Amino acid sequence: MSRPLLQASGLSMRFGGLLAVNGVGLTVNEKQVVSMIGPNGAGKTTVFNCLTGFYKPTAGTILLDGEPIQGLAGHEIARKGVVRTFQNVRLFKEMTAVENLLVAQHRHLNTNFLSGLFKTPSYRKSEREAMEYAEHWLEAVNLKEFANRPAGTLAYGQQRRLEIARCMMTRPRILMLDEPAAGLNPKETEDLKALIGLLRNDHNVTVLLIEHDMKLVMSISDHIVVINQGTPLADGTPEQIRDNPDVIKAYLGEA
Amino acid sequence: MTRNLKSALFSAVLVLLVAYPILGLKLDIVGVNLAVVGASTNTVLVIFGAALLMFLRVLYNEQISAMWRSRPQKQLVSSRASNFMTLPSTQRWFLGAIIIVALVWPFFGSRGAVDIATLILIYVMLGLGLNIVVGLAGLLDLGYVGFYAVGAYTYALLQHYYGFGFWICLPLAGLASATFGFLLGFPVLRLRGDYLAIVTLGFGEIIRLFLRNLTDLTGGPNGISNIEKPTLFGLTFERKAAEGMQTFHEYFGLEYNSVNKVIFLYLVALLLALAALFVINRLLRMPIGRAWEALREDEIACRALGLNPTIIKLSAFTLGAAFAGFAGSFFAARQGLITPESFTFLESAIILAIVVLGGMGSQLGVILAAVVMILLPELLREFSEYRMLGFGALMVLMMIWRPQGFLPMQRPVMKLKGER
Numbered sequence: 001m002s003r004p005l006l007q008a009s010g011l012s013m014r015f016g017g018l019l020a021v022n023g024v025g026l027t028v029n030e031k032q033v034v035s036m037i038g039p040n041g042a043g044k045t046t047v048f049n050c051l052t053g054f055y056k057p058t059a060g061t062i063l064l065d066g067e068p069i070q071g072l073a074g075h076e077i078a079r080k081g082v083v084r085t086f087q088n089v090r091l092f093k094e095m096t097a098v099e100n101l102l103v104a105q106h107r108h109l110n111t112n113f114l115s116g117l118f119k120t121p122s123y124r125k126s127e128r129e130a131m132e133y134a135e136h137w138l139e140a141v142n143l144k145e146f147a148n149r150p151a152g153t154l155a156y157g158q159q160r161r162l163e164i165a166r167c168m169m170t171r172p173r174i175l176m177l178d179e180p181a182a183g184l185n186p187k188e189t190e191d192l193k194a195l196i197g198l199l200r201n202d203h204n205v206t207v208l209l210i211e212h213d214m215k216l217v218m219s220i221s222d223h224i225v226v227i228n229q230g231t232p233l234a235d236g237t238p239e240q241i242r243d244n245p246d247v248i249k250a251y252l253g254e255a
Numbered sequence: 256m257t258r259n260l261k262s263a264l265f266s267a268v269l270v271l272l273v274a275y276p277i278l279g280l281k282l283d284i285v286g287v288n289l290a291v292v293g294a295s296t297n298t299v300l301v302i303f304g305a306a307l308l309m310f311l312r313v314l315y316n317e318q319i320s321a322m323w324r325s326r327p328q329k330q331l332v333s334s335r336a337s338n339f340m341t342l343p344s345t346q347r348w349f350l351g352a353i354i355i356v357a358l359v360w361p362f363f364g365s366r367g368a369v370d371i372a373t374l375i376l377i378y379v380m381l382g383l384g385l386n387i388v389v390g391l392a393g394l395l396d397l398g399y400v401g402f403y404a405v406g407a408y409t410y411a412l413l414q415h416y417y418g419f420g421f422w423i424c425l426p427l428a429g430l431a432s433a434t435f436g437f438l439l440g441f442p443v444l445r446l447r448g449d450y451l452a453i454v455t456l457g458f459g460e461i462i463r464l465f466l467r468n469l470t471d472l473t474g475g476p477n478g479i480s481n482i483e484k485p486t487l488f489g490l491t492f493e494r495k496a497a498e499g500m501q502t503f504h505e506y507f508g509l510e511y512n513s514v515n516k517v518i519f520l521y522l523v524a525l526l527l528a529l530a531a532l533f534v535i536n537r538l539l540r541m542p543i544g545r546a547w548e549a550l551r552e553d554e555i556a557c558r559a560l561g562l563n564p565t566i567i568k569l570s571a572f573t574l575g576a577a578f579a580g581f582a583g584s585f586f587a588a589r590q591g592l593i594t595p596e597s598f599t600f601l602e603s604a605i606i607l608a609i610v611v612l613g614g615m616g617s618q619l620g621v622i623l624a625a626v627v628m629i630l631l632p633e634l635l636r637e638f639s640e641y642r643m644l645g646f647g648a649l650m651v652l653m654m655i656w657r658p659q660g661f662l663p664m665q666r667p668v669m670k671l672k673g674e675r
Binding site: 092093099102103111 | 403459534537538542543545546549552553555556557558560563564666
């Protein structure tokens, strides 16, 4: 049994009179793929926003490797290795694919003003390494030939892949994907599945994802968390979830 | 057809309504009183002619545009030429050529021309600085002139009260402006777009009003005069040197010639503008430059990737302001006299126009636009009343034909390994 990397408990988020998330808890173990599912409007993305610091949760604790991270700003949590994608693709559209990847490495680069001004050897080295790393991942997501194309001109599926590659640039420990398969065709979904497998097996990345494509969820998840109307409904392995009467009821409505 | 007729009539009446009071009526002194008199018949005829033209233009709008379309598609600037013009390599060659020409011509040019060129260079510096904030970081700053004023007054005050020289004050002025940029950056960090524009606009005005009302310190509306010009390693270009100084012409045993001073100022401006160009060019390709652009594109994505938007915005504001400070202190040195009225909102608008006209983010574009924006009013001196009309027309035409600016920015192409 691997140890828990991300643990949230009693997570609540209130917007005025609306309790969007109520007492959600989840545990993501290292090198696991955990999926969060639930009907539309269940509060999945709100949970994501709380976990990544885009919202400050009203109540509850979030532990990353035992360290509390709730209430930190988004970029601070990202720096601790929790990196996410968005439901709608959020690439830097005017910038080229490779520039998108370079921006994401900002924190690992030599950003000293003077060394950049005079192109010192250490600056050149850091830029070269960044380029090599970006290139490596462009190849991994099969986008190398589009390296110098503005990201906004890529096809939708390519943009999705580029976004995942961009997240990988930050050397994340846990990657949170918000509906990565939305709008992809079956072939692209298969590729995505392979990519997520690659991330976990070869790059030691833990993945937490929100997804509606049940075939994908059931085939790659180690663990599934079901949320309904902001409250946790069920929690277990894919087999357990498949047979859980409450889950079926929530999805299909009462018979 | 009736709708066309209606809008055509409306347009024609609008032309009459706008043009007649402005051009068709004149104030004249009759005895001791002012009287309104009509303009000459010719002017009135021209106004009616314009209204008629407008009427026909709108009435036959569809036919005219159909005619335009039926002509073989020929762009104003062919797309290939435009692409070639904006390629980084071409721009580099262009820049090289421009620099060489800029270094050589003042020795052959007329005094007035060199003087105007110096002014253009000041605006190039300002345009390049504002380009960081507006073009790259995407933060609309309408109070840029405030930083320019801070730079100018820093030098003027230090010179006036403590007798500091230009070269010491230049970095100090940059530092002072950068500090102001940093301080302004804090409260406006949460704002974007229109709100940011309004707050920065207010900031620019506050600085100007402060300078005007702080009479004891800044001399109020009279400003500060007798500001020293820069020296060449302690050699002044005046006819007579102050105590303990030497003049340029005596040192080199030349005849005194006031043109030397003008050329020297021009060369200093050129040096500063080139330094700004070099630094900003590097900044663009540094991680911070990429981060600025990323912030302009998508702030939320930046945060999700661990980039701190606060620091990135502040650095853009601070660095942009620093360049305005350099430009300001040089401006003070060149003019020898500064008043708060040199730093009105109109200046901000001109600098912003330079950035937009040139093409956001494009450096060669900014230089070209600065030349056009400053040279045009100088050439149109005789038509001084219609200068603003010319500006407006230029802006409208640009927005129709080339909304991306003269020379829009092109993305740098990154060579990957294993490619030719």
